Amino acid sequence: MKKDRYIFPAVFDYDDDGISISFPDLPGCFSCADSDEEAIYMAKEALGLHLYGMEEDGDDMPVPTSINKISLESNQAVVLVEVLMPTVRQAVENFSVKKTLSIPQWLNKLAIENNINFSQALQTALKEQLGIRERH
Structure with missing residues (x-):
């Protein structure tokens, strides 16, 4: 225990x-x-x-x-x-781990133009995909 x-x-x-x-x-x-x-x-x-x-x-x-x-x-x-x-x-x-990922170049450019925080966007998408509503 x-x-x-x-x-x-x-x-x-x-x-x-x-x-x-x-x-x-x-x-x-x-x-x-x-x-x-x-x-x-x-x-x-x-x-x-x-x-x-x-x-x-x-x-x-x-x-x-x-x-x-x-x-x-x-x-x-x-x-x-x-x-x-x-x-x-x-x-x-809650220690952050670095992940390497691949996305299409056009999506990368568009995200940069719109000042998207890639880490935050990935966390949000993963939580949504996993059905997590609150912060762990």
Whole structure:
């Protein structure tokens, strides 16, 4: 079942060239940053996108490890990272994707002469074709 809010521990690994971010409970979820502030932002983004992918794939969500159970080295710190999934889902699902299409030259010229926004026209036509009345 999808949840609206997740909190997972992240390990911030400090080195001379920046901060590496990993999530002990989520193999493959990594990021990096140059400052603590940027690391928090990047950790939230990485976590949100990773969890969104897991939701889409139907994967089971792991139980987050308690921070007192995570072993650290002297250059590491544990940070609890929270993501609100409705915001992540909306951002990902409304992200614009580029499409390549072909139309007759005469139609292209006429549309340009009439200042038609091609992206908007395609979206409107697709919504009409799919019977979508409201914005998703």
